[in-house]
Amino acid sequence: MEWPELNASPASGSNRMTAPSPRTSGNGERKRVGRACDSCKLKKIKCTGTKPCVPCIEDGSGTSCSFNAPYARGRRRTTVHHNTASSSSNSASTVPAQVEPEKPAESALASPEPTESDRQGHFVGSSSGLAFLLRLQRLLRETGNAQSYPTSIFTLGDATLPDFDELTFTLPSYADAKALVETYFELASPNYRYLHRGTVERWLDDLYAGQRLSHSCQAAVLSLFALATTYTGSSSGGTSPGTDVNSGILYFQAAERHLNRECEPASLTMAQALLNSCFYTLTCSRLNHCWSLFGTTARLILALGLHRRNVGSAAAHRASPNLVELECRKRLFWSAYNLDKYLSAIFGRPAMLHDEDTDQDIPLLVDDHNLKEDQIETAPQSGCSTMMGLIMHVKLTRILNKTLRTLYGIRPVRTSERQKSIRTLSEELQTWKQELPAYLDPELVDPSVLGPLFQRQNNLLSLAYAHATILIYRPNLFHEFCGHSREQLSQEILDNVRSCVDAAMLIVSVVERMVNAGQFYDGSWVSRYQAFCAVVVLYTYTTKPPTTASESQQWLRYFTAAEQCQHCIGTAASPDSLSYRYHLVMEEYRVEVIRQVRSYARTPPEIALALEDRLSHTLLQTPESVDTSLWLDGGGLDTAAVMEREADIANAFMDLPNWDQLLALLELETHRFFIGHMLSKSNNGL
Template sequence: MSNELPACQKCKLRKVRCDRQAPKCTSCTKGNVACIIVDPASGEQYARDYIRQLEVQEAELKARLDEKAAGRPETSHSTIEAPQATPAGLPTGGSHTSHGGFVGDGSGLGFLRSILSEAKWQRHRTHILNQLATRPGIQQLHLSPNPLPAVQEAEQLLENYFTRFHIHHTFLLRQEVLSTFNRVYNASATSLDQDYFRLLMVFAISATTRYRAGITNDHPYGYFMAAEDYLGRIPLIRDIDAIQNLLLVARFGMYHHIGASLWEISQLCMRQCIEWKLHLKPAHPLDPLVEQHRRRVFWECYVLDRYSSGILGRPFAIAESDIEVELPFDADDDYLVNSSITSLDLMPKRGPGPSEVSVFIICIQLRRISSRIHSTFYSSRSAVASSANSFGRSTEFKSIGHVYTAFTRLRSELNEWRATAPIFLYPRSLYERPEWHDFLHEKDMLLLARGAMHNVPSKPYAGAAVKEILTACYVSASRIIELYSTLMEKRAITWTRSYFQVIFTAGLTVTFCISLELLKSSIETDFEQRHPARTLALCSAILSYFKDKMPDAASAAVVFDVLKDECLKDNLSRVETSNPNQDSMHDSGAHSVQNNSSVMT
């Protein structure tokens, strides 16, 4: 073990020098908080004092071994006894977990392994694995911090934030944001460091779509750099304000590299939520807006945890069974403030039509369904699952009947979710569009169907139930690609690594389904409506577009093209020769993507 431990989580997030002292660094000692370090290899969290105790024990054991080797009797030592109870600094997951890598259920590598296991793919295996192992460097931006924008530009950034981002992640209170804006831009008002940090982070998030659409020349990262100057003077580990500060950083990190792990931030957020008992119902009555805000902060942390843990295949930070708090109440803040009811639980339902938090609520509901999908079908949700078996089948399923029963139950939940999603007559942003709700529905349908396929007890795949699950895989994957392309054509969606992963996984799924050679006989109608060659060509064009925007995604895009070309040659040659429109389908797919260089979210 290295004598010098990494910088603690608090110092890393603040980007200040950590003196790495045991049992606590100076910064954590002053702040009276736990000095937590993260293992760079496994991502597990440990208290620095716990590591110090282990090092002392290790040194004493080595001394004993040296004495035995030299033939000397053991001397007495003042040994630090191993604690009887589990130390506070033990890792959050199972300590005996094997960490060969962190790739989650959403990555699609389960299908890639199945494809590469076939004999006909062996000649491509080395090239594909080498390509995936290539990790191009992240493009470095040479920028300087942005100053506060003029009032008119600031007002436009604020409006864009409320319209395009706030409705999706409604953890800030609208009135608090407006009050912060007024304090910063009113010369006679007193503003705090946190006011500047919060407002600059709101500007950074909002500027992402405006900059990508060419509306402004101010790069969003410049606002983030300006906000970073305040990190050392605002709370990141303390209370609900600290959690909101971290959530703003995480939201920006969905669009840009920030030099910190979103998963680590999510763990820190949820740890503080639990300390403040945000996951529980209030022990005493609270003002309705205060309780609503606590709910919104907790559920935003929940969404971030489920997203980041699912991407990396790590255990969730909190079990569903430990959550007691209700979802946010479906109403605007003004409705709660102006109501004479003093309890959120007794608040009457507001009138018909969506509210400011309606989109946020349905996203939470969908995350809860996807959490049940993970727990049911993916063994990597277990704290002791290793990366080697994260795509293996669960031992719960004794037969295809058990798999199919779980599949149909969760499919019904997803279909019910889609049927009850709010309808916006005049969508103002991506998150109010029905196509985006369809996209989310198909994305989790694909997660469900893939999980079911991985748990089918035996191969070859046969039988009506298996073909139904396979059909769901193919249709959802095709729909994901089509829907994303449609949203791109409308310039309604922007690019993120999350979207790239979804499209890449969908493309692999289509390739996997084609390689089984069951499609033509089992889903002929869907095969005709969603021609695999057209779908794969469209997927390739979208991934190529991503590659241009995110050069570090190039390896996966190249791998997909290798698989696509081989798949079409081996499995669809007869169909291609009988389809005179094949070239035009490929050209139209590429053309529709290449003509959308500026997209909005």
């Protein structure tokens, strides 16, 4: 499928001035103006980008020409200043323009950050939580790729893919191809078993034997190659040129070409190839690309009737149905269902696949080697099945879906109703935990004694369970930042807060286990997202400083665990990766928490001493091109900023995966003072 490209050329039109202006160079070449003044923006007229601009001079309001509205189009442009004294007596067409020389960047620790303003132009001081987010957003923009390329609206904000030369593209060697298939089924898709291994191996043999293979089948194989490369080695080479990360991009682009050329009716194989591509775009930190691509995939799934039991399947109506196709239909739908819910949680957007619209069965507990087109060989009940990971993950994701709809919906929820929902969801989660087989429960079986596939399933289910626990209890975590002291909170809420923090600590321990085992792969996008959620919870909890020696030990334990997990996420992350954006958000939050706790008058001496050294260094692994001069100043916080409703906090503070989400959150009125109000509690003696 071809995505439309944006027209990157500027719109044509005549200039307001006949002489060269900031919008035109001396040779008549048109230049883009990156920012209009507040008056021109309000009137929706052309602005020359100067201060004062030509329209304001002509209107006689040159002295009031201002650029106070927040700038949200990347790096701030240098403002061109006119000499207003001479402009009052000269024609507007002869106004001399002088570019203000750039001043050297100064550290935010030595000089306060310039004042900000919100979308309505209201003043926002440096102590406001909104200013905190605006500075963070600007830092995230400035650390990204400074170049701008024409790009599709469906991939806006994602890194630009390299040009694909189909004439020079070659398949990997047969040995490398077999290795990629092995990696895919053992590491890349432990809980997403929507491709039948025997069928894929048959496609592979036909492809390398030169036999005719449909475009959809070739796309499925190539997208499988692409996804597997993210688990085989580094961008410096991996195990061989045919299996490294750079080759994965070529496989992905080749798969897209084959899908674009498919002329046959929509099929299950086409949906499998598309879902493979969705997962690959996530491993490449292309969230917007994945969101758009998954929209197409989800609607193709619905069009094929995969959400219904035996609807739309020719195999189901034959005298001898194809059992492989029937099972793959179930597996594909529920794998897409899982991805749909995680995308909903990450973006904070409604899901595309709904429980009330489906009656599809859960896949059978049968491994690929026991699944044939004409028969199913039943495995012994006591054995370990690779399909158990998918089945248990589906059950857990359905609880996650209820959590998102109940606790994070658009409609405000009363405190009593929310607490009732939390109790219900918690009971369902504990029931799920009790149904977990022993080999998938790290409390019963040490994952290190399992094979690679079952280790991956064990770790990923542990992370998913802890992440669901965080989402269930996290609304109660914010009670402590809504004007309540811990003495005013009920024991139930305090227990829920502890459960939320314990779940975050569980994620930290699982991530540490994966790192030590060499299984925290670059392609593990959801694991890094869940680790980010855990770090945010721990930093939020430690915002409230300890008051006793025992609390100090616990505080240091939580804060140190958050730092260690943050380090795991940011280690070896490239500047364009989602992990690096997570790392930026977490480092900004970490530094702010340290400053607030240190400024608290009753902070225990041992905590103040421990934080003294932490403030002097950063956990940020920055490349040389990254400007780190925008870290926060230690100014006070606006204690007058209060939240109107407790429920709005839980709704507003959804997970922040990248700067696009931060920008979206700035639109929320309730989020404006959240972080400022949350952190200011440490100054109020709580």
